[in-house]
Amino acid sequence: MGASKAESFSEGQQALALIAKALGHPARVAIVEYLLKVEGCICNDIVGELPLSQATVSQHLRELKGAGLIKGSIEGNAICYCIDVKAINRLQSYLAGVSAKLKAKKGACC
């Protein structure tokens, strides 16, 4: 029997995994990097930039949005997608915590 026993873990673990998973695909990393690079951030531009169809890009954008990594606002007849710093910061500070705890352990075993 099958997949995803995800509910049996803590909220925090699930929330973190959600953000990490959103960055867990090269296409989505590429989208984030593109959004960082350009000023305007219209979806159709992204489609031109990536080797993916419009439908697929739209789906990736939805996942990024679901994870809180980006937010979109309507801008005329296009849509402006931008990175949400909060999600980035949450992941970053989590990793900082891991790093700090590792340093505290200082070579306890490996």
Add this chain to the structure above:
Amino acid sequence: MGASKAESFSEGQQALALIAKALGHPARVAIVEYLLKVEGCICNDIVGELPLSQATVSQHLRELKGAGLIKGSIEGNAICYCIDVKAINRLQSYLAGVSAKLKAKKGACC
């Protein structure tokens, strides 16, 4: 027509996605947190801690290892798994870069 056009993205994007994907499952986040908490880090302990079978845990450990997040050394007839700071740091500094670039853009659109 199916899945995974991942090869068409840059090495860096793929490498980052690999690390992020490894953290993209609550069970693997839980494993990392457990490894942080304990001194010894034997696989069988983890099995007792998680609501997953030994086979499944072993599979998750393999993915974490494949992403470079943990490394294992043989310790008697058990195996000692430990977090590899390098992968953590790589992801962390990537996020720091994103954060910095965002600040530089300072509200260009959203």
Add this chain to the structure above:
DNA sequence: CCGTAATATTGCAATATTACGATTGAGTGA
């Protein structure tokens, strides 16, 4: 309104992931 452009959604096929029981391989101690 109608046509057009920009995104989203739907439906489907291909593939990947998650999970587990059963088995295997390796190491230990009696």
Add this chain to the structure above:
DNA sequence: TCACTCAATCGTAATATTGCAATATTACGG
């Protein structure tokens, strides 16, 4: 050597993800 334990792997089932074409939907200009 023989049982025992630990962890990896195999085989398989259930489910999730990825990707696209086709089709909606939404918003603007005329």
